[in-house]
Amino acid sequence: MIDLRSDTVTKPTDSMRELAAQATVGDDVYGEDQTVNELESRAAELLGFEDALYVPSGTMGNQIAARTHTEPGQEIICERDSHIYRWELGGLAQHSGLQTRPIAGTDRGVLRPSAIADGIVEEDAHRPGTGLLALENTHNAAGGTAIAPSRIDEGATTAHEQGVPVHLDGARLANAAVAHDVALDRFTDAVDSATLCLSKGLGAPVGSVLAGSVSFIERARRVRKLLGGGMRQAGMIAAPGLEALESIDRLETDHENATILADRLDAIDGLTVHPPETNILLVTVPEPAPTFLDACANADVLATAFDEYLVRFTTHRDVSRAAVETAADRIASVVSA
Ligand code: TLP
DSSP: OEEOSOGGGOOOOHHHHHHHHHOOOOOGGGTOOHHHHHHHHHHHHHHTSSEEEEESOHHHHHHHHHHHHOOTTOEEEEETTOHHHHSSTTHHHHHHOOEEEEEOOBTTTBOOHHHHHHHOOOOOSSOOOEEEEEEESSBTTTTSBOOOHHHHHHHHHHHHHTTOOEEEEOTTHHHHHHHHTOOGGGGOTTOSEEEEESSSTTOOSSOEEEEEOHHHHHHHHHHHHHTTOOOSSTHHHHHHHHHHHTOGGGHHHHHHHHHHHHHHHHTSTTOEEEOOSSSEEEEEOSSOHHHHHHHHHHTTEEOEEEETTEEEEEOOTTSOHHHHHHHHHHHHHHHHO
């Protein structure tokens, strides 16, 4: 089976398993897990913030950020197809009492400064005020778009001009960094917090990091506990994350493989390929996505439905170039059947 559903499906490497087994651990709720502490300080350094917090998932990282930045009843601006809005079970309303103002992005998921400025609501006797702008890079639903650092800066500056803080959902920020050939912290110059997932292309088994100022992370730590995310000997799962943080460069291979898959699928009549910028490839298929995906699964290729006729293929560490070529052959046979 060639599994292209997501880069979340990677299995830990032998060395990650070894690191987990050897990890120095303690009770992280008391701040005594040395491995977690090491992971948090390395993540903070790479992301260009004072401090960071290890969290069980990207979803929890985003939800903690939203709750920490805002007051109940405020509005949050996010892109119409952003993960925080589309795929987090309405958590913004459930956990933080936020009213969501989704805005359609242009250029595959980019929120323009003018759209952000128009979406900001000033607090008055009738209006709740905007409490947060949430950006996403890479933009998953738009096809893994690697948004340029300057565009993140522009959006964030617009929000700051109105006193609105900015959170960056950087689940795949490392992919954006590789695509633009810049360091991770170049994307965070103008934002107030950012997440990075260790368990996607970076290949760790569990967890994400949320980074921000010392006082932000202090408050975020309490929200993590509130949501049930206070972990104990978490060094066992954090240790592989340290290896993940040092393996950013390997994402280049995933991007090359996505391009190879795109080129191969583009040659198949009936498929419309949306050119990939990172490791995510969107393809419009000639029949309803579930039917197409069933046929692919029968041919031992797995992918994900993103819309009625839209399918996502995601490359990752556990699919080689040869596997990608084989997947393309199998998909060709599915389309011609
Ligand atoms: N995305 C998953 C699915 O939930 C769609 C995937 O397979 O791509 N932000 C972004 C941009 C994400 O793509 C995801 C996961 C998350 C946050 C949430 O991360 P987890 O799964 O760790 O909660």
